Amino acid sequence: MTHGTPASNGTSTTVSRALRLIEDGVLDHANIDALCERLGIGARQLRRLFNKHLGTSPVQVARIRRAHFARRLIESTTLSMAHIAQAAGFGSVRRFNAVINEVYGCPPTALRRSPNRVAGRLELQIPVEGPFPWARMLQFLEP
Template structure:
C-alpha cells in the first residue's frame, strides 16, 4: 500500500496515474471514491486510504455513485467483456465443456449462453464449443507426438467423449485420421 502522504497528494491533484491503485474512504459520509472523483475534496483528517475497493467495503464504506469505484482500472468491470471471456477461456481450459454444456458455462459466468456466444464471436472469433474442440485437438496432437498411448487412450485423455468424435474432429480439421498424423514407429495400434 502506498503511504498516506502519497495517496493524499494524488487525491488532491486528482492524479489519474493513481486511479485504481488506492481508494479514498471518507469517515463522515461512509463513502469511498477513486482518486479522480470530481466531488469536492473532503478534509484530510476525515479520509482513510485502502488498497482495494473490497477493503473499503469490508471496513463499512459504500461506493460513490459519482465516480463509480467498481469501474476503476485493474478491476474486472473496467476490463469489461474481455474479463468475462478470459474467465470463460480459463474454465474451458480446465475442462468445463468436457463435463458440461455451454449453457452451464454461461450460468457459471452469470450471463446467458447467447450473450456468451456474442462475446466469444467479438473477442475470440469462434464459439465456446469451437474453442473447446480446438484445445482438445491440440492436446490430442501433442499426445500423438509425445506418447505411445493407443488412439482410444489419447481420445479420452484429450477430453473427447468418444473415439468417434475424436476421429471426426481430426477429419474436420486435418482431413485425415489421427493415426495418420502420428510419427512413424510411435504407439500401439488399436
C-alpha cells in the same frame, strides 16, 4: 460500445474468464449452460461475446483445445487412439477422429507417423516480424 471503455473491458474480461474455465476443462464434462452459470451470463450473450472478441464459439474453442491436447499425446506417446480420445475428453473415438480430421486435415494415425518426427528432436516454427536480430538471438542461445 467503444474499445477501451469500462463496458468493453468488462466484456473482454468475461471472455478471458470463460477461456480460463474452458482451459480448465469445464466443457469437457458439462455443457455451455454450466459455463454460463459460472460466468453469470446467458448462453446467447456468451456466444455473442466470443464471436465479437475471438470470431468463434466457446464450443469450438473447447473442441480445438481437446484436439491440440490429443495431438500432443499422439506425437509424444504410444497410447492407443482410443485411450488418447478418452484422455483428451472426446465422447467417442468416432468424434475424436472427426475433430482431428477437421482441425488438422488428416486422421490421427497420420499425425503419429508424420515424417517430421525424430526421437530426441524438437522442431519449432515461430512466426517473426522482421527485421529480427538473429545474431543476438544466436549469441543468447550459445552454451
